[in-house]
Amino acid sequence: MGLMSIETVNDNTVMIDFEMSGVKRIGVIYLISGEKKCLIDSGTRESSKRVINALDSINAFPPDIIILTHSHWDHTQGVPVFCREAEKRGQRIAVMASDKAISNLKDQSWNRVFDEKLRYENIADVEPLKDGQRIGLGGLELEIIDFSGHCADDIAIYDTKNRSIFLGDSLGYKFEHRLLFPPFLPPFWNKEGFYRAAENLKKMDYKTVCLAHFGCLEGKEAREFPREAVTAMETWWNVFVESEKTGKLDDIRHIRKMIVQEAKIEMPDIEISRPSIKMMLLFINICRKLLGKTSIDPGMIQLERFIQWLSKGYVG
Numbered sequence: 001m002g003l004m005s006i007e008t009v010n011d012n013t014v015m016i017d018f019e020m021s022g023v024k025r026i027g028v029i030y031l032i033s034g035e036k037k038c039l040i041d042s043g044t045r046e047s048s049k050r051v052i053n054a055l056d057s058i059n060a061f062p063p064d065i066i067i068l069t070h071s072h073w074d075h076t077q078g079v080p081v082f083c084r085e086a087e088k089r090g091q092r093i094a095v096m097a098s099d100k101a102i103s104n105l106k107d108q109s110w111n112r113v114f115d116e117k118l119r120y121e122n123i124a125d126v127e128p129l130k131d132g133q134r135i136g137l138g139g140l141e142l143e144i145i146d147f148s149g150h151c152a153d154d155i156a157i158y159d160t161k162n163r164s165i166f167l168g169d170s171l172g173y174k175f176e177h178r179l180l181f182p183p184f185l186p187p188f189w190n191k192e193g194f195y196r197a198a199e200n201l202k203k204m205d206y207k208t209v210c211l212a213h214f215g216c217l218e219g220k221e222a223r224e225f226p227r228e229a230v231t232a233m234e235t236w237w238n239v240f241v242e243s244e245k246t247g248k249l250d251d252i253r254h255i256r257k258m259i260v261q262e263a264k265i266e267m268p269d270i271e272i273s274r275p276s277i278k279m280m281l282l283f284i285n286i287c288r289k290l291l292g293k294t295s296i297d298p299g300m301i302q303l304e305r306f307i308q309w310l311s312k313g314y315v316g
Contacts (some may be wrong), residue, residue, distance in 0.1 A: 004054040006121075009208065009216055012140055017214075018043035020074060025214050025304070026175065027074060030166060031039050031055070032159060035138025036064040040157060041212060042078030042117050045121070051078060052085055055181035062086035065135070067142070068097040069168025072185070073111040073120055075212065080121045096135070097129035098146070101153035108179045113186045113312060137314045142146040145200065147171075149193030150183035153292040163207035164216075169196075170197050171229040173213040177221065179265060181245065182233040194233065201226040235263050240314040249311060259307065 005017040005024070013032050020027030020043070029051065030040040037060055043051055055061035062085070068076055079095055084094045097105060104110070108120035129135075131146035140161040147156040147170040157166040171194070173181040183194065209217040209225050217225055239258045240249065248254045259265060 003057055004050055006054055006058065009210065010164065012158070012162060013164060013210075015057070015210070015215065016051060016077075018047040018051055020044060020047065020213075026302075028212060028214050029078075030210055031058075031060055031063065032137065032140070032142070033060070034136075034140045036136075038065040038067060038137055038142065039063040039082075040067055040210075041069055041075040041168065042066055042082060043083060044074050045077040045119075048078035048081035052082065062089065062091050062093050064092045065096060065137075066153075067125075067129070067135075067157055068095070068101065069157070069166065069170070069212065070154045071097065071101045072151060073108065073114060073118070073167070075168065076105065076108065076123060077121060079123050084218070095123065095125065096127045096129050098148075098153040098155045099130055099146075100148065102126055102128055104153055111188055114160070114309060119212060119238070131155075133178070147193075147197040147200070149190050149195070149197045150185065150188075152188035152190065154193075154197070156201075158204070158206070163205060164210055165204065165206045165208070166210045167201075167203070168212050170194075171201065171226065172232055174211055174217070174225070175214055177215075177217070180228055180232040181306065182229075182236045182310070184233065184237065184313040185309050186316075195230070198226045198230050219259040232263065236310065237314070238262070240311070244314075249315070252307050252311070255307050255311070256300070256304055265303075 004019060007015050009015055012034060013030055015022060015028045015030050018027050018029055027043060032038045032040065052061050061088045066079060066082065083093050105123040105126050108122050111120045129144045131144060133144045135142045140159060143158040143160055145156040145158060148165065150170045154168060156170060156171040167182050172183045209222045236259060239255060239262055241287050243249045243255050243258065251298065
């Protein structure tokens with residue numbers, strides 16, 4: 001497998017597609033560079049070694065700082081691998097997160113709500129950050145903003161020089177600049193916090209919105225994002241409300257059909273990066289074709305998996 005994609009955001013920032021779950025363009029981390037280098041989030045354990053290779057290719061490993069936007073596993077589990085590799089090279093990475101995240105990082109076992117089979121490594125020695133705190137990188141400054149709602153410990157990171165704001169997952173997920181998914185995931189979802197974060201973003205002077213899933217929004221798309229995020233959340237939330245009323249909250253396929261209809265979703269083609277997954281899917285679909293069955297759609301599988309998580313977030 002080749003190096004991960006690295007794209008320029010501005011003179012100080014690049015984004016690295018860490019190919020979450022072996023799929024391209026659904027998960028990204030950001031490297032901000034002044035005199036010091038700061039990585040926003042870490043991606044997953046499974047992607048960590050390839051992220052290190054990507055950073056090495058631009059002479060950026062180890063970064064001086066990693067700031068975690070929140071404590072969900074797909075943003076944190078690369079940290080232990082990065083820190084161990086830095087130590088092997090005689091260096092240290094300062095890991096930072098919201099002061100509300102410290103206990104959640106020390107015990108990452110609660111992430112089993114997403115996948116009980118995965119091993120979640122605890123993260124200690126994290127420097128706590130508070131709302132309004134500023135971090136200098138030499139030549140630019142990052143402001144920490146409390147955006148808790150999607151997770152109890154969400155923060156946004158605002159690059160005051162480039163007017164870029166890094167939102168993690170706090171207001172949702174936008175794929176291929178057209179599919180906007182809501183962020184009411186377990187176990188810490190707070191609807192009031194989500195609304196507060198959306199209102200705070202509307203008032204801010206920003207140029208670029210940088211999302212963890214996936215990529216950067218500019219211009220009109222960036223300015224309209226907080227309004228669109230609220231609309232998407234409410235549209236999806238109402239589908240779960242109606243499903244609960246009809247006793248179908250556990251029927252993932254029923255919810256998927258309703259969401260596709262109400263949110264007018266058309267899943268884009270998913271590009272799988274991991275050869276083993278490509279071969280397995282090809283084999284399965286050949287067998288299904290021989291049996292007269294329809295092929296498996298990776299996009300719909302990902303959508304149903306996400307809906308399962310949303311169901312847990314909805315019921316709290």
